[in-house]
Amino acid sequence: MAMQSPIQAVYMRGGTSKGVFFRPDWLPEDPVIRDQLLLRIVGSPDPYGQQIDGMGGGTSSTTKVVIVGPSSQPDCDVDYTFGAVSIADPVIDWSGNCGNLTSAVGPFAIAQGLVVPPKHGMAEVKIWQTNIKAKIIAQVPVQGGRVVEGGDFVLDGVSFPAAEIPLEFLQDTDQSDAMFPTGQLMETLHIPGMGPIKATLINAGNPGILVEASTLGLKGTELQPEINADKALLARAESIRAHCAVLMGMAENTADATRLRPHTPKLAFVSKPQAYVASSGQTVSADDIHLNARIFSMGKLHHAMTGTGAVGLAAAAAIPGTVVSEVLGQARTKLRFGHPSGTLVVGAQTSKKGQDWVVTSVTMSRSARRLMEGFVFVPDALVAGRDS
Missing domain, CATH: 3.10.310.10 (Diaminopimelate Epimerase; Chain A, domain 1)
Structure with a gap:
Protein backbone atom coordinates (compact mmCIF):
# COMPACT_ATOMS: atom_id res chain seq x y z
CA MET A 1 0.00 0.00 0.00
CA ALA A 2 1.32 3.44 -0.96
CA MET A 3 1.99 5.58 2.12
CA GLN A 4 2.87 9.22 2.68
CA SER A 5 5.64 10.90 4.65
CA PRO A 6 5.59 14.29 6.38
CA ILE A 7 8.02 17.06 5.42
CA GLN A 8 8.34 20.03 7.75
CA ALA A 9 7.39 23.30 6.05
CA VAL A 10 6.06 26.83 6.58
CA TYR A 11 3.60 28.40 4.16
CA MET A 12 4.12 32.17 3.95
CA ARG A 13 2.95 35.25 2.15
CA GLY A 14 5.69 37.67 1.25
CA GLY A 15 4.66 40.87 -0.53
CA THR A 16 2.21 39.90 -3.28
CA SER A 17 3.46 36.30 -3.50
CA LYS A 18 3.06 33.06 -1.54
CA GLY A 19 5.51 30.20 -1.18
CA VAL A 20 6.43 27.10 0.76
CA PHE A 21 9.47 27.71 3.00
CA PHE A 22 11.99 25.12 4.16
CA ARG A 23 15.22 24.85 6.08
CA PRO A 24 17.94 22.88 4.23
CA ASP A 25 17.90 20.11 6.84
CA TRP A 26 14.21 19.48 6.14
CA LEU A 27 15.00 18.46 2.54
CA PRO A 28 17.15 15.86 0.76
CA GLU A 29 20.74 16.89 0.06
CA ASP A 30 20.68 15.47 -3.46
CA PRO A 31 19.40 18.33 -5.68
CA VAL A 32 17.68 15.98 -8.12
CA ILE A 33 15.73 14.21 -5.36
CA ARG A 34 15.07 17.56 -3.68
CA ASP A 35 13.58 19.06 -6.84
CA GLN A 36 11.38 16.02 -7.44
CA LEU A 37 10.12 16.37 -3.89
CA LEU A 38 9.47 20.12 -4.21
CA LEU A 39 7.63 19.67 -7.50
CA ARG A 40 5.32 17.14 -5.87
CA ILE A 41 4.78 19.37 -2.85
CA VAL A 42 3.49 22.27 -4.98
CA GLY A 43 1.59 19.97 -7.36
CA SER A 44 3.62 20.23 -10.57
CA PRO A 45 3.58 19.34 -13.37
CA ASP A 46 -0.17 19.84 -13.73
CA PRO A 47 -1.72 19.71 -17.23
CA TYR A 48 -4.90 21.22 -15.76
CA GLY A 49 -3.00 24.26 -14.50
CA GLN A 50 -4.72 24.35 -11.11
CA GLN A 51 -2.33 22.43 -8.83
CA ILE A 52 -5.29 20.93 -6.96
CA ASP A 53 -3.07 18.11 -5.66
CA GLY A 54 -0.43 20.36 -4.13
CA MET A 55 0.36 23.57 -2.29
CA GLY A 56 0.69 25.71 -5.42
CA GLY A 57 -2.05 28.13 -6.37
CA GLY A 58 -2.07 27.79 -10.15
CA THR A 59 -0.32 31.15 -10.75
CA SER A 60 3.31 32.21 -10.94
CA SER A 61 2.82 34.30 -7.77
CA THR A 62 1.72 31.28 -5.73
CA THR A 63 3.91 28.50 -7.14
CA LYS A 64 7.19 29.17 -5.36
CA VAL A 65 9.60 27.47 -2.98
CA VAL A 66 12.18 28.97 -0.64
CA ILE A 67 15.10 27.45 1.28
CA VAL A 68 16.58 29.46 4.17
CA GLY A 69 19.50 28.32 6.32
CA PRO A 70 22.66 29.52 8.08
CA SER A 71 24.70 31.79 5.86
CA SER A 72 27.77 30.79 3.91
CA GLN A 73 28.90 34.45 4.00
CA PRO A 74 30.73 35.94 7.00
CA ASP A 75 28.79 39.23 6.85
CA CYS A 76 25.30 37.74 6.48
CA ASP A 77 22.90 35.97 8.83
CA VAL A 78 21.16 33.57 6.44
CA ASP A 79 21.35 32.15 2.93
CA TYR A 80 18.15 32.46 0.91
CA THR A 81 17.59 30.32 -2.17
CA PHE A 82 14.52 30.80 -4.34
CA GLY A 83 12.87 28.41 -6.79
CA ALA A 84 10.24 29.43 -9.35
CA VAL A 85 8.22 26.29 -10.05
CA SER A 86 6.67 25.76 -13.44
CA ILE A 87 2.99 24.83 -13.30
CA ALA A 88 2.78 22.75 -16.48
CA ASP A 89 6.33 21.36 -16.72
CA PRO A 90 8.61 19.45 -14.31
CA VAL A 91 10.98 22.42 -13.99
CA ILE A 92 12.17 24.51 -11.05
CA ASP A 93 14.06 27.61 -12.20
CA TRP A 94 16.73 28.50 -9.64
CA SER A 95 18.21 31.31 -11.75
CA GLY A 96 16.70 34.36 -10.07
CA ASN A 97 15.29 35.95 -6.94
CA CYS A 98 11.76 36.72 -5.78
CA GLY A 99 11.74 40.22 -4.34
CA ASN A 100 8.30 39.75 -2.83
CA LEU A 101 9.17 36.59 -0.89
CA THR A 102 12.38 38.27 0.25
CA SER A 103 10.21 40.11 2.78
CA ALA A 104 9.27 36.78 4.41
CA VAL A 105 12.87 35.55 4.77
CA GLY A 106 13.64 37.67 7.83
CA PRO A 107 10.48 36.68 9.73
CA PHE A 108 11.09 33.01 8.86
CA ALA A 109 14.72 33.21 9.99
CA ILE A 110 13.75 34.77 13.34
CA ALA A 111 10.96 32.25 13.96
CA GLN A 112 13.36 29.39 13.23
CA GLY A 113 16.04 30.67 15.58
CA LEU A 114 18.48 31.38 12.76
CA VAL A 115 18.57 35.04 13.84
CA VAL A 116 18.33 36.25 17.45
CA PRO A 117 16.35 39.51 17.43
CA PRO A 118 16.35 42.32 19.98
CA LYS A 119 13.62 42.22 22.59
CA HIS A 120 11.78 45.13 21.00
CA GLY A 121 12.16 47.36 17.96
CA MET A 122 13.57 46.43 14.55
CA ALA A 123 15.64 43.33 13.88
CA GLU A 124 18.12 43.81 11.08
CA VAL A 125 18.42 40.58 9.11
CA LYS A 126 21.30 40.40 6.65
CA ILE A 127 20.34 38.03 3.82
CA TRP A 128 22.60 36.44 1.20
CA GLN A 129 20.55 35.74 -1.94
CA THR A 130 22.31 32.68 -3.36
CA ASN A 131 20.64 32.73 -6.79
CA ILE A 132 21.93 36.15 -7.79
CA LYS A 133 24.82 36.45 -5.30
CA ALA A 134 23.56 39.63 -3.68
CA LYS A 135 23.11 41.00 -0.16
CA ILE A 136 19.74 42.21 1.08
CA ILE A 137 18.97 43.85 4.41
CA ALA A 138 15.51 43.43 5.92
CA GLN A 139 14.22 45.43 8.86
CA VAL A 140 11.75 43.20 10.72
CA PRO A 141 9.60 44.64 13.54
CA VAL A 142 9.71 42.60 16.76
CA GLN A 143 8.04 42.79 20.15
CA GLY A 144 8.92 40.57 23.07
CA GLY A 145 11.50 38.88 20.83
CA ARG A 146 8.82 37.74 18.37
CA VAL A 147 8.03 38.96 14.87
CA VAL A 148 5.23 41.52 14.65
CA GLU A 149 3.02 40.49 11.73
CA GLY A 150 -0.02 42.72 12.21
CA GLY A 151 0.05 46.41 11.35
CA ASP A 152 -1.40 49.20 9.25
CA PHE A 153 0.95 49.07 6.24
CA VAL A 154 -1.12 48.72 3.06
CA LEU A 155 0.43 47.03 0.04
CA ASP A 156 -1.55 47.21 -3.18
CA GLY A 157 -2.22 43.65 -4.34
CA VAL A 158 -2.67 42.34 -0.75
CA SER A 159 -6.14 42.30 0.80
CA PHE A 160 -5.25 43.06 4.41
CA PRO A 161 -2.82 45.49 6.10
CA ALA A 162 0.21 44.15 7.97
CA ALA A 163 3.49 45.26 9.52
CA GLU A 164 5.85 47.11 7.20
CA ILE A 165 9.18 45.43 6.37
CA PRO A 166 11.65 47.83 4.70
CA LEU A 167 14.07 46.10 2.32
CA GLU A 168 17.38 47.31 0.95
CA PHE A 169 18.84 45.47 -2.03
CA LEU A 170 22.61 46.02 -2.12
CA GLN A 171 24.98 45.52 -5.01
CA ASP A 172 28.70 44.98 -4.68
CA THR A 173 30.41 47.77 -6.64
CA ASP A 174 33.34 45.40 -7.29
CA GLN A 175 31.18 42.69 -8.83
CA SER A 176 32.16 41.36 -12.24
CA ASP A 177 28.65 40.97 -13.65
CA ALA A 178 27.75 44.02 -15.71
CA MET A 179 24.43 45.72 -15.05
CA PHE A 180 23.97 46.04 -18.81
CA PRO A 181 25.22 42.67 -20.12
CA THR A 182 25.41 43.74 -23.77
CA GLY A 183 27.28 46.95 -22.90
CA GLN A 184 24.42 49.15 -24.13
CA LEU A 185 21.86 51.17 -22.18
CA MET A 186 19.40 50.62 -24.99
CA VAL A 359 23.19 50.27 -8.61
CA THR A 360 24.57 50.49 -5.10
CA SER A 361 21.18 50.30 -3.34
CA VAL A 362 17.47 49.91 -4.05
CA THR A 363 14.90 50.39 -1.30
CA MET A 364 11.23 49.50 -0.99
CA SER A 365 8.80 48.21 1.61
CA ARG A 366 6.83 44.99 1.70
CA SER A 367 4.98 42.95 4.33
CA ALA A 368 4.86 39.26 5.20
CA ARG A 369 2.84 36.81 7.24
CA ARG A 370 2.93 33.16 8.23
CA LEU A 371 -0.13 31.40 6.83
CA MET A 372 0.54 27.89 8.12
CA GLU A 373 3.32 25.83 9.62
CA GLY A 374 3.59 22.13 10.20
CA PHE A 375 4.02 19.36 7.65
CA VAL A 376 3.29 18.77 3.99
CA PHE A 377 2.80 15.19 2.84
CA VAL A 378 4.34 13.42 -0.13
CA PRO A 379 4.48 9.79 -1.31
CA ASP A 380 7.10 7.71 0.52
CA ALA A 381 8.96 6.94 -2.70
CA LEU A 382 9.93 10.60 -3.10
CA VAL A 383 11.63 10.91 0.28
CA ALA A 384 13.80 7.80 0.06
CA GLY A 385 16.93 9.94 -0.29
CA ARG A 386 16.03 12.59 2.25
CA ASP A 387 18.71 11.57 4.76
CA SER A 388 21.32 10.62 2.21
Whole structure:
Protein backbone atom coordinates (compact mmCIF):
# COMPACT_ATOMS: atom_id res chain seq x y z
CA MET A 1 0.00 0.00 0.00
CA ALA A 2 1.32 3.44 -0.96
CA MET A 3 1.99 5.58 2.12
CA GLN A 4 2.87 9.22 2.68
CA SER A 5 5.64 10.90 4.65
CA PRO A 6 5.59 14.29 6.38
CA ILE A 7 8.02 17.06 5.42
CA GLN A 8 8.34 20.03 7.75
CA ALA A 9 7.39 23.30 6.05
CA VAL A 10 6.06 26.83 6.58
CA TYR A 11 3.60 28.40 4.16
CA MET A 12 4.12 32.17 3.95
CA ARG A 13 2.95 35.25 2.15
CA GLY A 14 5.69 37.67 1.25
CA GLY A 15 4.66 40.87 -0.53
CA THR A 16 2.21 39.90 -3.28
CA SER A 17 3.46 36.30 -3.50
CA LYS A 18 3.06 33.06 -1.54
CA GLY A 19 5.51 30.20 -1.18
CA VAL A 20 6.43 27.10 0.76
CA PHE A 21 9.47 27.71 3.00
CA PHE A 22 11.99 25.12 4.16
CA ARG A 23 15.22 24.85 6.08
CA PRO A 24 17.94 22.88 4.23
CA ASP A 25 17.90 20.11 6.84
CA TRP A 26 14.21 19.48 6.14
CA LEU A 27 15.00 18.46 2.54
CA PRO A 28 17.15 15.86 0.76
CA GLU A 29 20.74 16.89 0.06
CA ASP A 30 20.68 15.47 -3.46
CA PRO A 31 19.40 18.33 -5.68
CA VAL A 32 17.68 15.98 -8.12
CA ILE A 33 15.73 14.21 -5.36
CA ARG A 34 15.07 17.56 -3.68
CA ASP A 35 13.58 19.06 -6.84
CA GLN A 36 11.38 16.02 -7.44
CA LEU A 37 10.12 16.37 -3.89
CA LEU A 38 9.47 20.12 -4.21
CA LEU A 39 7.63 19.67 -7.50
CA ARG A 40 5.32 17.14 -5.87
CA ILE A 41 4.78 19.37 -2.85
CA VAL A 42 3.49 22.27 -4.98
CA GLY A 43 1.59 19.97 -7.36
CA SER A 44 3.62 20.23 -10.57
CA PRO A 45 3.58 19.34 -13.37
CA ASP A 46 -0.17 19.84 -13.73
CA PRO A 47 -1.72 19.71 -17.23
CA TYR A 48 -4.90 21.22 -15.76
CA GLY A 49 -3.00 24.26 -14.50
CA GLN A 50 -4.72 24.35 -11.11
CA GLN A 51 -2.33 22.43 -8.83
CA ILE A 52 -5.29 20.93 -6.96
CA ASP A 53 -3.07 18.11 -5.66
CA GLY A 54 -0.43 20.36 -4.13
CA MET A 55 0.36 23.57 -2.29
CA GLY A 56 0.69 25.71 -5.42
CA GLY A 57 -2.05 28.13 -6.37
CA GLY A 58 -2.07 27.79 -10.15
CA THR A 59 -0.32 31.15 -10.75
CA SER A 60 3.31 32.21 -10.94
CA SER A 61 2.82 34.30 -7.77
CA THR A 62 1.72 31.28 -5.73
CA THR A 63 3.91 28.50 -7.14
CA LYS A 64 7.19 29.17 -5.36
CA VAL A 65 9.60 27.47 -2.98
CA VAL A 66 12.18 28.97 -0.64
CA ILE A 67 15.10 27.45 1.28
CA VAL A 68 16.58 29.46 4.17
CA GLY A 69 19.50 28.32 6.32
CA PRO A 70 22.66 29.52 8.08
CA SER A 71 24.70 31.79 5.86
CA SER A 72 27.77 30.79 3.91
CA GLN A 73 28.90 34.45 4.00
CA PRO A 74 30.73 35.94 7.00
CA ASP A 75 28.79 39.23 6.85
CA CYS A 76 25.30 37.74 6.48
CA ASP A 77 22.90 35.97 8.83
CA VAL A 78 21.16 33.57 6.44
CA ASP A 79 21.35 32.15 2.93
CA TYR A 80 18.15 32.46 0.91
CA THR A 81 17.59 30.32 -2.17
CA PHE A 82 14.52 30.80 -4.34
CA GLY A 83 12.87 28.41 -6.79
CA ALA A 84 10.24 29.43 -9.35
CA VAL A 85 8.22 26.29 -10.05
CA SER A 86 6.67 25.76 -13.44
CA ILE A 87 2.99 24.83 -13.30
CA ALA A 88 2.78 22.75 -16.48
CA ASP A 89 6.33 21.36 -16.72
CA PRO A 90 8.61 19.45 -14.31
CA VAL A 91 10.98 22.42 -13.99
CA ILE A 92 12.17 24.51 -11.05
CA ASP A 93 14.06 27.61 -12.20
CA TRP A 94 16.73 28.50 -9.64
CA SER A 95 18.21 31.31 -11.75
CA GLY A 96 16.70 34.36 -10.07
CA ASN A 97 15.29 35.95 -6.94
CA CYS A 98 11.76 36.72 -5.78
CA GLY A 99 11.74 40.22 -4.34
CA ASN A 100 8.30 39.75 -2.83
CA LEU A 101 9.17 36.59 -0.89
CA THR A 102 12.38 38.27 0.25
CA SER A 103 10.21 40.11 2.78
CA ALA A 104 9.27 36.78 4.41
CA VAL A 105 12.87 35.55 4.77
CA GLY A 106 13.64 37.67 7.83
CA PRO A 107 10.48 36.68 9.73
CA PHE A 108 11.09 33.01 8.86
CA ALA A 109 14.72 33.21 9.99
CA ILE A 110 13.75 34.77 13.34
CA ALA A 111 10.96 32.25 13.96
CA GLN A 112 13.36 29.39 13.23
CA GLY A 113 16.04 30.67 15.58
CA LEU A 114 18.48 31.38 12.76
CA VAL A 115 18.57 35.04 13.84
CA VAL A 116 18.33 36.25 17.45
CA PRO A 117 16.35 39.51 17.43
CA PRO A 118 16.35 42.32 19.98
CA LYS A 119 13.62 42.22 22.59
CA HIS A 120 11.78 45.13 21.00
CA GLY A 121 12.16 47.36 17.96
CA MET A 122 13.57 46.43 14.55
CA ALA A 123 15.64 43.33 13.88
CA GLU A 124 18.12 43.81 11.08
CA VAL A 125 18.42 40.58 9.11
CA LYS A 126 21.30 40.40 6.65
CA ILE A 127 20.34 38.03 3.82
CA TRP A 128 22.60 36.44 1.20
CA GLN A 129 20.55 35.74 -1.94
CA THR A 130 22.31 32.68 -3.36
CA ASN A 131 20.64 32.73 -6.79
CA ILE A 132 21.93 36.15 -7.79
CA LYS A 133 24.82 36.45 -5.30
CA ALA A 134 23.56 39.63 -3.68
CA LYS A 135 23.11 41.00 -0.16
CA ILE A 136 19.74 42.21 1.08
CA ILE A 137 18.97 43.85 4.41
CA ALA A 138 15.51 43.43 5.92
CA GLN A 139 14.22 45.43 8.86
CA VAL A 140 11.75 43.20 10.72
CA PRO A 141 9.60 44.64 13.54
CA VAL A 142 9.71 42.60 16.76
CA GLN A 143 8.04 42.79 20.15
CA GLY A 144 8.92 40.57 23.07
CA GLY A 145 11.50 38.88 20.83
CA ARG A 146 8.82 37.74 18.37
CA VAL A 147 8.03 38.96 14.87
CA VAL A 148 5.23 41.52 14.65
CA GLU A 149 3.02 40.49 11.73
CA GLY A 150 -0.02 42.72 12.21
CA GLY A 151 0.05 46.41 11.35
CA ASP A 152 -1.40 49.20 9.25
CA PHE A 153 0.95 49.07 6.24
CA VAL A 154 -1.12 48.72 3.06
CA LEU A 155 0.43 47.03 0.04
CA ASP A 156 -1.55 47.21 -3.18
CA GLY A 157 -2.22 43.65 -4.34
CA VAL A 158 -2.67 42.34 -0.75
CA SER A 159 -6.14 42.30 0.80
CA PHE A 160 -5.25 43.06 4.41
CA PRO A 161 -2.82 45.49 6.10
CA ALA A 162 0.21 44.15 7.97
CA ALA A 163 3.49 45.26 9.52
CA GLU A 164 5.85 47.11 7.20
CA ILE A 165 9.18 45.43 6.37
CA PRO A 166 11.65 47.83 4.70
CA LEU A 167 14.07 46.10 2.32
CA GLU A 168 17.38 47.31 0.95
CA PHE A 169 18.84 45.47 -2.03
CA LEU A 170 22.61 46.02 -2.12
CA GLN A 171 24.98 45.52 -5.01
CA ASP A 172 28.70 44.98 -4.68
CA THR A 173 30.41 47.77 -6.64
CA ASP A 174 33.34 45.40 -7.29
CA GLN A 175 31.18 42.69 -8.83
CA SER A 176 32.16 41.36 -12.24
CA ASP A 177 28.65 40.97 -13.65
CA ALA A 178 27.75 44.02 -15.71
CA MET A 179 24.43 45.72 -15.05
CA PHE A 180 23.97 46.04 -18.81
CA PRO A 181 25.22 42.67 -20.12
CA THR A 182 25.41 43.74 -23.77
CA GLY A 183 27.28 46.95 -22.90
CA GLN A 184 24.42 49.15 -24.13
CA LEU A 185 21.86 51.17 -22.18
CA MET A 186 19.40 50.62 -24.99
CA GLU A 187 19.44 47.93 -27.66
CA THR A 188 17.66 47.74 -30.98
CA LEU A 189 16.40 44.16 -31.25
CA HIS A 190 15.69 42.52 -34.59
CA ILE A 191 13.32 39.64 -33.89
CA PRO A 192 11.82 37.77 -36.84
CA GLY A 193 8.29 38.96 -37.59
CA MET A 194 8.44 41.94 -35.25
CA GLY A 195 10.71 44.54 -36.78
CA PRO A 196 13.09 46.71 -34.75
CA ILE A 197 12.38 46.90 -30.99
CA LYS A 198 14.08 49.27 -28.56
CA ALA A 199 14.85 47.56 -25.26
CA THR A 200 16.96 47.93 -22.15
CA LEU A 201 18.55 44.66 -21.03
CA ILE A 202 19.50 44.97 -17.38
CA ASN A 203 20.81 42.92 -14.43
CA ALA A 204 19.29 44.50 -11.33
CA GLY A 205 17.26 42.49 -8.83
CA ASN A 206 16.84 39.89 -11.55
CA PRO A 207 17.87 39.88 -15.20
CA GLY A 208 15.21 41.91 -17.00
CA ILE A 209 14.07 43.33 -20.31
CA LEU A 210 12.36 46.71 -20.43
CA VAL A 211 10.38 47.91 -23.48
CA GLU A 212 7.76 50.53 -24.21
CA ALA A 213 4.15 49.30 -24.11
CA SER A 214 3.63 50.40 -27.72
CA THR A 215 6.25 47.81 -28.76
CA LEU A 216 3.67 45.15 -27.92
CA GLY A 217 0.76 47.15 -29.29
CA LEU A 218 -0.36 48.03 -25.76
CA LYS A 219 -1.21 51.22 -23.87
CA GLY A 220 0.30 50.33 -20.51
CA THR A 221 -3.00 50.39 -18.62
CA GLU A 222 -3.98 46.76 -19.26
CA LEU A 223 -4.90 44.25 -16.55
CA GLN A 224 -4.48 40.47 -16.39
CA PRO A 225 -7.73 39.34 -18.10
CA GLU A 226 -7.03 41.40 -21.22
CA ILE A 227 -3.42 40.28 -21.57
CA ASN A 228 -3.57 36.66 -20.47
CA ALA A 229 -6.44 35.79 -22.78
CA ASP A 230 -4.43 36.92 -25.82
CA LYS A 231 -2.34 33.90 -26.80
CA ALA A 232 -0.76 35.67 -29.78
CA LEU A 233 0.40 38.53 -27.55
CA LEU A 234 1.83 36.13 -24.97
CA ALA A 235 3.69 34.34 -27.75
CA ARG A 236 5.21 37.63 -28.95
CA ALA A 237 6.23 38.51 -25.42
CA GLU A 238 7.87 35.12 -24.94
CA SER A 239 9.69 35.46 -28.24
CA ILE A 240 11.18 38.78 -27.09
CA ARG A 241 12.08 37.31 -23.71
CA ALA A 242 13.72 34.20 -25.18
CA HIS A 243 15.74 36.16 -27.76
CA CYS A 244 16.98 38.52 -25.05
CA ALA A 245 17.94 35.58 -22.81
CA VAL A 246 20.30 34.46 -25.58
CA LEU A 247 21.68 37.99 -26.07
CA MET A 248 22.30 38.26 -22.33
CA GLY A 249 24.22 34.98 -22.32
CA MET A 250 21.64 33.15 -20.21
CA ALA A 251 20.61 30.49 -22.72
CA GLU A 252 22.24 28.87 -25.73
CA ASN A 253 19.13 29.22 -27.86
CA THR A 254 15.55 30.48 -27.64
CA ALA A 255 14.11 26.99 -27.22
CA ASP A 256 16.26 26.40 -24.13
CA ALA A 257 15.30 29.81 -22.74
CA THR A 258 11.60 28.93 -22.97
CA ARG A 259 11.92 25.35 -21.75
CA LEU A 260 14.62 25.54 -19.08
CA ARG A 261 14.72 29.16 -17.93
CA PRO A 262 11.12 30.43 -17.70
CA HIS A 263 11.70 32.62 -14.60
CA THR A 264 14.44 34.93 -15.88
CA PRO A 265 14.96 37.23 -17.62
CA LYS A 266 11.58 38.88 -17.09
CA LEU A 267 9.95 41.16 -19.66
CA ALA A 268 8.33 44.40 -18.48
CA PHE A 269 6.68 47.20 -20.42
CA VAL A 270 6.25 50.84 -19.48
CA SER A 271 4.38 53.90 -20.69
CA LYS A 272 3.90 57.51 -19.72
CA PRO A 273 1.47 57.96 -16.78
CA GLN A 274 -2.16 57.31 -17.66
CA ALA A 275 -5.22 56.93 -15.46
CA TYR A 276 -6.78 53.47 -15.13
CA VAL A 277 -8.93 51.38 -12.82
CA ALA A 278 -6.84 48.82 -10.94
CA SER A 279 -7.94 45.24 -10.32
CA SER A 280 -9.14 46.26 -6.84
CA GLY A 281 -11.53 48.80 -8.36
CA GLN A 282 -9.55 51.82 -7.21
CA THR A 283 -8.76 54.53 -9.74
CA VAL A 284 -5.09 55.28 -10.25
CA SER A 285 -4.67 58.90 -11.32
CA ALA A 286 -2.04 59.86 -13.87
CA ASP A 287 -1.12 62.77 -11.58
CA ASP A 288 -0.17 60.36 -8.77
CA ILE A 289 2.41 58.32 -10.68
CA HIS A 290 5.52 58.87 -12.76
CA LEU A 291 5.03 55.83 -14.95
CA ASN A 292 2.74 52.94 -15.85
CA ALA A 293 4.46 49.55 -15.63
CA ARG A 294 3.50 45.91 -16.15
CA ILE A 295 5.58 42.71 -16.04
CA PHE A 296 5.27 39.16 -17.36
CA SER A 297 6.06 36.28 -15.02
CA MET A 298 6.29 32.63 -16.08
CA GLY A 299 4.45 33.34 -19.32
CA LYS A 300 1.58 35.44 -17.94
CA LEU A 301 1.03 39.03 -16.90
CA HIS A 302 1.74 39.45 -13.18
CA HIS A 303 -1.20 40.54 -11.04
CA ALA A 304 0.83 43.35 -9.45
CA MET A 305 4.60 43.86 -9.81
CA THR A 306 7.38 41.46 -8.93
CA GLY A 307 9.71 42.82 -6.26
CA THR A 308 12.73 42.27 -8.45
CA GLY A 309 10.87 43.91 -11.32
CA ALA A 310 10.49 46.97 -9.14
CA VAL A 311 14.23 46.86 -8.44
CA GLY A 312 14.98 46.76 -12.16
CA LEU A 313 12.57 49.62 -12.90
CA ALA A 314 14.10 51.74 -10.15
CA ALA A 315 17.61 51.08 -11.43
CA ALA A 316 16.70 51.89 -15.03
CA ALA A 317 14.80 55.01 -13.95
CA ALA A 318 17.89 56.36 -12.19
CA ILE A 319 20.16 56.01 -15.22
CA PRO A 320 19.92 58.39 -18.23
CA GLY A 321 19.57 56.70 -21.62
CA THR A 322 17.50 53.65 -20.68
CA VAL A 323 14.02 52.92 -22.00
CA VAL A 324 12.56 53.82 -18.60
CA SER A 325 14.35 57.16 -18.15
CA GLU A 326 13.53 58.04 -21.77
CA VAL A 327 9.82 57.45 -21.13
CA LEU A 328 10.08 59.44 -17.89
CA GLY A 329 11.79 62.30 -19.73
CA GLN A 330 14.54 62.37 -17.09
CA ALA A 331 16.41 60.12 -14.68
CA ARG A 332 14.74 59.72 -11.27
CA THR A 333 16.15 58.25 -8.05
CA LYS A 334 12.68 57.87 -6.51
CA LEU A 335 9.90 56.36 -8.58
CA ARG A 336 6.19 55.89 -8.02
CA PHE A 337 4.62 53.71 -10.69
CA GLY A 338 1.24 52.23 -11.39
CA HIS A 339 0.81 48.46 -11.76
CA PRO A 340 -2.29 46.27 -12.26
CA SER A 341 -3.14 46.21 -8.53
CA GLY A 342 -2.32 49.82 -7.66
CA THR A 343 0.91 51.76 -7.06
CA LEU A 344 4.35 51.21 -5.59
CA VAL A 345 7.18 53.51 -4.49
CA VAL A 346 10.78 52.43 -4.95
CA GLY A 347 14.10 54.25 -4.84
CA ALA A 348 17.57 53.62 -6.27
CA GLN A 349 21.09 54.92 -5.77
CA THR A 350 23.47 54.49 -8.69
CA SER A 351 27.11 55.21 -9.46
CA LYS A 352 29.54 54.76 -12.34
CA LYS A 353 32.47 52.35 -12.25
CA GLY A 354 34.60 53.41 -15.19
CA GLN A 355 32.23 53.29 -18.13
CA ASP A 356 29.80 50.94 -16.37
CA TRP A 357 26.81 51.83 -14.21
CA VAL A 358 26.27 50.17 -10.83
CA VAL A 359 23.19 50.27 -8.61
CA THR A 360 24.57 50.49 -5.10
CA SER A 361 21.18 50.30 -3.34
CA VAL A 362 17.47 49.91 -4.05
CA THR A 363 14.90 50.39 -1.30
CA MET A 364 11.23 49.50 -0.99
CA SER A 365 8.80 48.21 1.61
CA ARG A 366 6.83 44.99 1.70
CA SER A 367 4.98 42.95 4.33
CA ALA A 368 4.86 39.26 5.20
CA ARG A 369 2.84 36.81 7.24
CA ARG A 370 2.93 33.16 8.23
CA LEU A 371 -0.13 31.40 6.83
CA MET A 372 0.54 27.89 8.12
CA GLU A 373 3.32 25.83 9.62
CA GLY A 374 3.59 22.13 10.20
CA PHE A 375 4.02 19.36 7.65
CA VAL A 376 3.29 18.77 3.99
CA PHE A 377 2.80 15.19 2.84
CA VAL A 378 4.34 13.42 -0.13
CA PRO A 379 4.48 9.79 -1.31
CA ASP A 380 7.10 7.71 0.52
CA ALA A 381 8.96 6.94 -2.70
CA LEU A 382 9.93 10.60 -3.10
CA VAL A 383 11.63 10.91 0.28
CA ALA A 384 13.80 7.80 0.06
CA GLY A 385 16.93 9.94 -0.29
CA ARG A 386 16.03 12.59 2.25
CA ASP A 387 18.71 11.57 4.76
CA SER A 388 21.32 10.62 2.21
